[in-house]
Amino acid sequence: MEKNELLALTFEEALKRLEDVVDTLESGEVPLEKAIDLFQDGMLLSQVCSQKLDKVEQKIETLLEGSDGLVVKPFELEEDR
């Protein structure tokens, strides 16, 4: 798997795939070469998960009626101003 491809996953997908990799390895039925590939994938996935958790982008938005339907706009709470 390519790292860019993995970075495009959502946190949930990456975590799920990491869990799948661990499960597959735990089944003990994977040949060694495959296991090493899986291990490398797993380490990448773990990295991706951590990076996603590090990415703090907390902001508050709101929905407004625009000409083409609803649009997302930033919203500021009073104490944030």
Place this chain on the structure above:
Amino acid sequence: MDKHIFSVGDINRYVKLLLEEDDQLQDVWVRGEISNFTHHSRGHMYFTLKDTDGVLRAVMFAGSNRYLKFIPKNGTKVIVRGSLAVYEQGGQYQLIAREMQPDGLGSLYLAYEQLRSKLQEEGLFNPEIKKTLPVYPKVIGVITSPTGAAIRDIVTTIRRRYPVVRIILLPVLVQGEKAPESISQAIETMNQTDFIDVLIVGRGGGSIEELWAFNSEVVARSIFASKIPIISAVGHETDYTIADFVADIRAATPTAAAELAVPHILELRQRVDWLEGKLRNQLVGQVSRVQERWKRAHKSLLARHPRRQMESANQSLDRTVSRLHASIYRLLKDHRLRNQSFKQRLEFQNPRKQLQTLRERLDRDQSQLAKTGKTLTERYRNQWLHMMTKLDGLSPLKIMGRGYSLMYKDDHLVKSTTQLDPGDSVKVELIDGTIDCSVWAIEERKNHGKE
């Protein structure tokens, strides 16, 4: 007299039967004023309800009255919900109260109860149709007042637990006449988007009137119709609103709703770390298992394969031959090894090496000698130069250069006046020549040599 005579117990039992058969009497709402109120030490409440027309005995057992949100006392006007029953031993019928509300709020309460039963019958509260919340939401929609404590609590909690999520707030009126429509509209608007994973609908605590929008039918129906899972977050622990019943999950407070909506980032980090650890252990485990298998296979191969061949009778000749070969080979190998070792030992004894060593030593000695000789020569040369300088200082010529002269008489150096007589001829030698002189007079220095 064929008239049947009943016992008191029979009569009471029969009346009881009649009363309890009547469905209407089994779930009644009664309005009245409390009197003769006693709160028994075992927890039950005994009182009578009265109005202008009469009295009705009532009991509220401990199991029911512990949920009361007010303290009943004589004179309180109340609405009671319960069933009619006969107390056989006392020959009395009475109201078994299950719920009781102060009468001021009674109408609201009634409306609430009626709506609740209606929606319940329609199946709006069914546990099996409740949607499950996503474990890792990416976008949280919040429907509440933009100025209350609720939105602050929600935002603070989410920021603390799971700062990677987006929050979309639709500000609404949460109390007043327009509140139900406002909340209901916001739920529908949120549902027009396709990227909101979970909704929190609520407000901070308040009086029952302030929370009333969340008991309205229009809000309940919007919550029910929502495709997005909804967490209700209305008021505080004790107040259940209709919205709470319809919502997919009910949180007691806005803070609790935020906690339900998002996982804790620390738990996730720990989970990822834990999985990574498992991953490493798995691979290490697998590699060592494979190694272990290889070792076993290799060992049994070594143990089995040649021996089996040799044990075969048909191959005994081969075996002998190969043993012969082997011994010859070994012999040859031994010889070769021995030869090699001799060669090595011989090489150690090679005079070339010694010669080399000796030559090196000679070179070393020679250069040492040359060095020593040079040093010695240098030293003697210095000594000689020194001596020469000293000698040069002592030369009479050098002394004469400073003005001294030597006097000879008949080629003998004159060192004392006693050697001379007036009229003697003498030669005086100076640095640059000789003067012939004659002695005119002699004056002895009297003290010379006697002091």
